[in-house]
Amino acid sequence: MVRDYFELCKPRVVMLMLLTSLVGMLLAPTEHLSLNIIFFGNLGIALVAGAAATLNQIADQHLDKIMGRTQSRPIAQGKISTKESVIFASIIGVLGICILIFKINLLTAFLTFLSLIGYAVFYTLYLKHVTPQNIVIGGIAGAAPPLLGWTAVTGSVSSFSLLLVLIIYVWTPPHFWSLAIYRLEDYAKANIPMLPHTHDIRYTKLNIVLYTVLLLCVSSLPYIVQMSGKLYFIGISLANMAFLFYAIRLYFSNNRKYAIQTFHFSIYYLGILFTLLLMDHLI
Numbered sequence: 001m002v003r004d005y006f007e008l009c010k011p012r013v014v015m016l017m018l019l020t021s022l023v024g025m026l027l028a029p030t031e032h033l034s035l036n037i038i039f040f041g042n043l044g045i046a047l048v049a050g051a052a053a054t055l056n057q058i059a060d061q062h063l064d065k066i067m068g069r070t071q072s073r074p075i076a077q078g079k080i081s082t083k084e085s086v087i088f089a090s091i092i093g094v095l096g097i098c099i100l101i102f103k104i105n106l107l108t109a110f111l112t113f114l115s116l117i118g119y120a121v122f123y124t125l126y127l128k129h130v131t132p133q134n135i136v137i138g139g140i141a142g143a144a145p146p147l148l149g150w151t152a153v154t155g156s157v158s159s160f161s162l163l164l165v166l167i168i169y170v171w172t173p174p175h176f177w178s179l180a181i182y183r184l185e186d187y188a189k190a191n192i193p194m195l196p197h198t199h200d201i202r203y204t205k206l207n208i209v210l211y212t213v214l215l216l217c218v219s220s221l222p223y224i225v226q227m228s229g230k231l232y233f234i235g236i237s238l239a240n241m242a243f244l245f246y247a248i249r250l251y252f253s254n255n256r257k258y259a260i261q262t263f264h265f266s267i268y269y270l271g272i273l274f275t276l277l278l279m280d281h282l283i
Helices: 002-008 011-027 035-059 082-104 106-130 134-142 145-154 159-182 184-189 201-219 230-252 257-282
Strands: none
Touching: 002 035, 002 082, 011 035, 011 145, 011 159, 011 257, 035 082, 035 106, 035 145, 082 106, 106 134, 106 145, 134 159, 145 159, 159 184, 159 201, 159 230, 159 257, 201 230, 230 257
């Protein structure tokens, strides 16, 4: 039962979010970074992210039951009831916001709450079902963690923190559209207007390539604006070439296994990017 509740929070997604929020904290300008801020900041962010993931599964449970990728989720399997899930999401969501209010600052709590509403309500209940650009428009909610980490330390928003948000925002479409190509039948069965379903796979592949090229430019900005140094630039240039290879290979191939390989690499890519930012900063 405990494991089922843990799975409700989408722990692998939350762990990647926490890496980006931690890097946001460590990159933020401060004379002394308190361990309390690192611990309570990431704890609050994780709890609210878990609540958002749970609310997403509550709202989508009728779709999760018919999609192969999501059929094993706890609510879809009937392991946890809707009522129990609502109570769980409410408890950890309120607890997370309270931790951010009383242990961090009001700005971080407010922005984290906005991210929850953006993902669990605006994206899940509306955007996901009305436009194939759902990922593009709604991606801002999922791109917030490094900004939240930054504001947890500084109590303010800066251009550098927004640059970190921009990187994740541009990364999201090629990341998710690769999965949408691989799971095309699932989204068609659930009547979710993902781009490869509403248009076609070739058009989606072209968009993946174009967004990957845009990501190549955006991910170079930390070096260009002197937020990071040569270590980051060399490392991310290699990662960008690899991402572009995956995107171009996907575009010219009819083998859908390349779509899921591109999706998996995109996850590693984001982890590599933020690890490089951190290593460059520490060195």
